[in-house]
Amino acid sequence: MFKIFIVEDDPWYGEILQYHLGLNPDYEVTLLKTGKECLLQLQHKPDLVTIDFSLPDLNGEELFKKIKAQQPNLPVIVISAQDKVTTAVSLLKLGVDDYLVKDDHTKDLLWKSIIRIRENLSLKEEISELKAELKTKYDYANTIIGSSAAIKQVFRLIDKAAASTINVSITGETGTGKELVAKAVHYHSARSQQAFVAVNMAAIPKELVESELFGYEKGAFTGAQQRKTGKFEDANGGTLFLDEIGEMDLGIQSKLLRVLQEKELHRLGGNIRVKLDFRLVVATHKNLAEEVRKGNLREDLYYRIAGLPIMLPPLRDRREDILLLAHYFLKAYSKENKLPEYKLSTDARRKLLQYPFPGNVRELKAAVELAAVMSDQQQIEAADITFMSDVSRDPLEGKEMTLREYTRLIIKNYLTRYHDNVVLVAEKLDIGRSTIYKMMQKGEIE
Numbered sequence: 068m069f070k071i072f073i074v075e076d077d078p079w080y081g082e083i084l085q086y087h088l089g090l091n092p093d094y095e096v097t098l099l100k101t102g103k104e105c106l107l108q109l110q111h112k113p114d115l116v117t118i119d120f121s122l123p124d125l126n127g128e129e130l131f132k133k134i135k136a137q138q139p140n141l142p143v144i145v146i147s148a149q150d151k152v153t154t155a156v157s158l159l160k161l162g163v164d165d166y167l168v169k170d171d172h173t174k175d176l177l178w179k180s181i182i183r184i185r186e187n188l189s190l191k192e193e194i195s196e197l198k199a200e201l202k203t204k205y206d207y208a209n210t211i212i213g214s215s216a217a218i219k220q221v222f223r224l225i226d227k228a229a230a231s232t233i234n235v236s237i238t239g240e241t242g243t244g245k246e247l248v249a250k251a252v253h254y255h256s257a258r259s260q261q262a263f264v265a266v267n268m269a270a271i272p273k274e275l276v277e278s279e280l281f282g283y284e285k286g287a288f289t290g291a292q293q294r295k296t297g298k299f300e301d302a303n304g305g306t307l308f309l310d311e312i313g314e315m316d317l318g319i320q321s322k323l324l325r326v327l328q329e330k331e332l333h334r335l336g337g338n339i340r341v342k343l344d345f346r347l348v349v350a351t352h353k354n355l356a357e358e359v360r361k362g363n364l365r366e367d368l369y370y371r372i373a374g375l376p377i378m379l380p381p382l383r384d385r386r387e388d389i390l391l392l393a394h395y396f397l398k399a400y401s402k403e404n405k406l407p408e409y410k411l412s413t414d415a416r417r418k419l420l421q422y423p424f425p426g427n428v429r430e431l432k433a434a435v436e437l438a439a440v441m442s443d444q445q446q447i448e449a450a451d452i453t454f455m456s457d458v459s460r461d462p463l464e465g466k467e468m469t470l471r472e473y474t475r476l477i478i479k480n481y482l483t484r485y486h487d488n489v490v491l492v493a494e495k496l497d498i499g500r501s502t503i504y505k506m507m508q509k510g511e512i513e
């Protein structure tokens with residue numbers, strides 16, 4: 068119920084307003100005759116008060132101030148017999164929510180005014196809920212779940228990184244939470260009010276990387292119809308998160324190095340210098356030192372970006388986090404779907420604990436959410452849990468094959484997985500590209 072107090076000394080007029088507002092079944096309307104009575108009744112927490120400007124004991128302005136002193140957020144509407152602009156203006160300046168003049172239309176205007184005030188109230192509530200949500204979103208103690216020694220060490224490093232401006236390099240297999248950690252560093256640092264700009268180096272076509280990062284001026288190349296700022300510039304004042312940094316080619320690496328050294332850039336096709344000030348956080352599933360040894364990463368860039376290294380171990384190496392995470396994702400799932408909480412049967416727990424999770428936390432999240440969908444009632448059984456990848460099964464079971472047939476099968480599988488990128492597949496399998504090309508020539512793979 069939305070509680071409304073009408074403070075009005077004219078009983079006839081007061082009853083008209085009370086009757087009219089009472090037509091809305093959501094409203095609980097109380098009629099009070101004096102300012103004093105109103106102040107005494109405030110303990111019953113009304114949601115809105117309308118006051119007559121000229122009450123016998125207190126004038127509208129005095130009563131308004133006293134109400135606000137007790138309940139600063141309570142909306143107040145003043146209803147006055149006199150149509151004086153100066154009074155209206157000074158009351159509105161004081162913070163009165165609306166000023167209405169007593170005439171034939173007052174009750175309709177009041178009706179509309181209350182609706183408008185309620186809309187504003189719910190908007191304010193929504194904003195404060197969103198703010199609270201945003202805060203907990205990046206309050207990493209609530210969002211990065213884990214009690215393993217490894218995760219506790221990660222928390223310590225996030226704190227250290229957040230308290231300084233040092234660059235940060237995060238390594239870990241896919242789905243271990245690298246982006247989550249990058250955000251935690253940003254949202255706990257002094258730069259939290261500025262932008263967090265994430266760029267996935269593996270997702271941008273090679274020929275577009277430079278314009279994405281540096282931006283361009285109008286006419287810099289065909290199709291550059293207007294100036295566009297790049298990601299470096301967008302991150303100014305904040306944090307730039309370069310994900311999959313191991314995929315950056317050598318040409319771009321030297322350009323990035325220059326930007327980091329000079330702390331400025333020119334947009335493509337432009338000669339204005341743009342000053343830069345961002346914290347760089349990079350992430351990769353590769354071993355950066357190893358990439359330097361292989362000649363894939365410039366050594367001088369490596370020293371610039373390595374900064375504070377944070378290593379996220381695979382989930383299979385921190386098994387004590389598995390059930391904690393499973394419960395966390397299930398709880399979030401129930402909340403999102405407005406369902407009661409789920410329980411995991413003993414067998415379901417065992418199944419989760421035995422699985423190696425090649426897709427790490429991301430895979431665990433997907434698996435428990437699917438299990439929740441599949442389960443009957445709120446109890447998840449082992450049979451409800453299916454894993455996306457088949458690694459839990461013995462890959463050698465089934466029909467017998469020669470080593471060459473196995474090789475062919477593995478290469479074919481990798482080519483599909485990496486969209487026929489021979490170079491990448493050769494690298495992943497640690498074989499020469501020629502092995503793949505030869506098999507193609509022989510027609511063993513398409």
Ligand SMILES: Nc1ncnc2c1ncn2[C@@H]1O[C@H](COP(=O)(O)OP(=O)(O)OP(=O)(O)O)[C@@H](O)[C@H]1O
Binds near residue numbers: 212239241243429
């Ligand atoms: N410790 C954790 N607590 C809660 N959620 C986690 C945790 N680690 C990862 N997640 C969740 O798992 C998913 C994958 O995390 P994230 O995207 O940060 O991984 P990533 O290492 O950046 O993956 P990729 O290398 O594939 O980009 C996200 O939904 C993230 O919220």
